[in-house]
Amino acid sequence: MKISDIEKGLNLAEIGDEMHRLIADLYPICRSITGNGVRETLAMLKTRIPLEVHEVPSGTRVFDWTVPKEWNITDAYIKNDEGERIVDFRKSNLHVVSYSVPVKARLRLNELKEHVFTLPEHPDWIPYRTSYYKENWGFCLSHSQWLGLKDGEYDVCIDSRFDEGHLSYGEYYLKGERPEEVLLSCHVCHPSLSNDNLSGIALVAFIAKYLSQLSLRYSYRFLFIPGTIGSITWLSLNEAHALRIKHGLVVAGVGDPGKSTYKKSRRGDAEIDKAAIRALRDSGSDYEIQEFSPYGYDERQFCSPGFNLPVGAFMRTPHGRYPEYHTSADNPSFVQPQSLADSFAKCLSVLNILENNRTYQNQNPKCEPQLGKRGLYRTIGGSKDVKLNELAMLWVLNLSDGNHTLLDIADRSGLEFGLIKDASDILLERGLLREDPG
Numbered sequence: 001m002k003i004s005d006i007e008k009g010l011n012l013a014e015i016g017d018e019m020h021r022l023i024a025d026l027y028p029i030c031r032s033i034t035g036n037g038v039r040e041t042l043a044m045l046k047t048r049i050p051l052e053v054h055e056v057p058s059g060t061r062v063f064d065w066t067v068p069k070e071w072n073i074t075d076a077y078i079k080n081d082e083g084e085r086i087v088d089f090r091k092s093n094l095h096v097v098s099y100s101v102p103v104k105a106r107l108r109l110n111e112l113k114e115h116v117f118t119l120p121e122h123p124d125w126i127p128y129r130t131s132y133y134k135e136n137w138g139f140c141l142s143h144s145q146w147l148g149l150k151d152g153e154y155d156v157c158i159d160s161r162f163d164e165g166h167l168s169y170g171e172y173y174l175k176g177e178r179p180e181e182v183l184l185s186c187h188v189c190h191p192s193l194s195n196d197n198l199s200g201i202a203l204v205a206f207i208a209k210y211l212s213q214l215s216l217r218y219s220y221r222f223l224f225i226p227g228t229i230g231s232i233t234w235l236s237l238n239e240a241h242a243l244r245i246k247h248g249l250v251v252a253g254v255g256d257p258g259k260s261t262y263k264k265s266r267r268g269d270a271e272i273d274k275a276a277i278r279a280l281r282d283s284g285s286d287y288e289i290q291e292f293s294p295y296g297y298d299e300r301q302f303c304s305p306g307f308n309l310p311v312g313a314f315m316r317t318p319h320g321r322y323p324e325y326h327t328s329a330d331n332p333s334f335v336q337p338q339s340l341a342d343s344f345a346k347c348l349s350v351l352n353i354l355e356n357n358r359t360y361q362n363q364n365p366k367c368e369p370q371l372g373k374r375g376l377y378r379t380i381g382g383s384k385d386v387k388l389n390e391l392a393m394l395w396v397l398n399l400s401d402g403n404h405t406l407l408d409i410a411d412r413s414g415l416e417f418g419l420i421k422d423a424s425d426i427l428l429e430r431g432l433l434r435e436d437p438g
């Protein structure tokens, strides 16, 4: 079976619910760029897809970077004079700045202030903060809680540790007919945040699971990696191999209620760019296309000039453009099963286009072949569908000169990719087309 065979029969409502359940299961885990939270997450994904977990030692040089020490945290709190935990890591892992150094101290409120982060514009939300590459510690609180703290002394404790450990990442390679690969990558380093990026993790895991049951033209590589340092590490360890990546998507923020967004690769006109834009256009729903910029997720590394891989970013509302972004309001109720299912369906249609995009040679290029005698042309005026199919056949015949892919023909004709593909199948069957060997 191929992607196109399963596309129509998918129970999207069920898929959206299942993806949402996975998000809710992964939500409580305290993840960071290294540490046991990532391992626990990968172990849960391993029950669904045959993920290989890689462990890269701290101190490993990866291009201009170094794999950091492994960070783990068991507890953290701020206690008031009565010994009550007024801020408790066990209630929300967002309370602690990720990669905080250990601390145990008694501080006055104005000393504590230096290490407290709040969001005055959303006084009930806890912000998400990190300090990966600079030694620091801190707490994140809702602004209203901070304003309610009385002057006095507080016991603060962050029970974290840094070890010469590992950076963990997950990889699943699915072999297709051809050695060229399609890459799907997502970041797994955020703690209790749902859209960014448990939604991306769920989408990549579900796509992997579905594709593993199908026969595929391309091989597929699925990466579950910590943001930035994870993609740099993977590229550094797989430098020669990266050339096999023919198309790629970085997947993040695919569960919010906003419309789908595709951010182009650095090349801007790669096949993945055309396929993603075509799939969103053909979906009939509203969408947004962004040009490449060297700001965002791991496409920054995949599209760095030394690699310049054809990798775009697949998302809904871009990061930073929704107020819940990087706050405690990005919880499981912020991500919608319908949005997750819609992102799943759209991602699948991008891949379906890639799988089916071919270049053909018209076998009868001197004037149009007579379609009527081959039973391909109506003799009596037909319905709109018949006309569209005929138009698609004429476009395919006209542009199949070895220089246009089916995707190019869809773009030039303004017809849906599915129509162009179906027309090419019929013409191929009747011997009017042959696949271009180039």
Ligand SMILES: [Zn+2]
Pocket: 190, 196, 326
């Ligand atoms: Zn983020």
